[in-house]
Amino acid sequence: MKLDIKPEVAEALKQGKAVVALESTIISHGMPYPQNVETAIAVEEIIRHAGAVPATIAILNGRCKVGLTHEEIEQLARAEGVIKTSRRDLPYVTASGRNGATTVAGTMIIANMAGIRVFVTGGIGGVHRGAEQTMDISADLSELARTEVAVVCAGAKSILDIGLTLEYLETQGVTVLGYKTDRFPAFYTRDSGFPVPYALHSAAEVAEVLAEKARLGLGGGTVIANPIPEEYALPESEIGAAIEAAIREANARGITGKEVTPFLLSRLGEITGGRSLEANIALVKHNARVGAEIALELANRIVPNPVERPLSQ
Ligand code: PSU
Ligand code: MN
Secondary structure, eight states, X not given: OOEEEOHHHHHHHHTTOOEEEEOSHIIIIISOTTHHHHHHHHHHHHHHHTTOEEEEEEEETTEEEESOOHXXXXXXXXXXXXXXXXXXXXXXXXXXXXXXXXXXXXXXXXXXXXXXXXXXXXXXXXXXXXXHHHOOBOHHHHHHHHSXXXXXXXXXXXXXXXXXXXXXXXXXXXXXXXXXXXXOOBTTBSOOSOBOSEEEOSHHHHHHHHHHHHHHTOOXXXXXXXXXXXXXXXXXXXXXXXXXXXXHHHHHTTOOGGGHHHXXXXXXXXXXXXXXXXXXXXXXXXXXXXXXXHXXXXXXXXXXXXXXXXXXX
């Protein structure tokens, strides 16, 4: 298998230590340069500082990388033609030897291959507004249904239909937990207007649910919804109007498929004069702290291994 696990990460996994996966679409398609590289490196530092080992996941020259060096992060951020890689894209990217930035779905798949159970990101993809017509439903959701990795995020952006996203997750049997909140957060804001099924109050409680999910052999992932810190949250009126404008523009330009999310993210950055980017960076860092704590708690529990860990190539 074209899987390269960075020695530091392989060693931590072998010893049953806490490892936290990180995605790379957020680097290549989610944030502008150089904030993308600065954030990716800062987030790794936060995880290390908390006592866990970070593993940023991407595909470089057709090989699935679990753990990138700072040079590799820089390379990915600067390279032209990096493919946004979700489940359907993976075999093409590895077969052709291209560079791929993994989405939540792509990162979950490779994290699971390596035996990593906790993954930190900003926001997950979801059911897009108007999906009744367009069928635009992120492959992140079907991945959460099948792959046993816990995803710490700040909910889903209201560029999506959050009500339908939660319905879809329920149908697919994805466990959704609110971290110190009983409201599902909407990325830039702390309350999407929808409740979470369960509010948990500590990393230990979350880890216990993850461990139990593994013991029950249920398979499939978990969403841990961690709201943006109050001081970084954007006013609903400001971000709501910016999202409406960005979606209208995407529709007018006929943007579809995998281009939709990156287009909306970059337009939102422009419309809010960089405030959405600041919020994005703050919430990812906060998620990193919480994700590391959960991974540390999980490492203290006896959890059956759902996959054979292919630690050798
Ligand atoms: N939402 C964000 N920032 C992101 C993404 C989503 O707030 O960077 C990225 C993630 O990698 C996610 C992907 O997995 O977009 C979803 O894309 P799509 O909707 O095309 O499945
Ligand atoms: Mn889509």
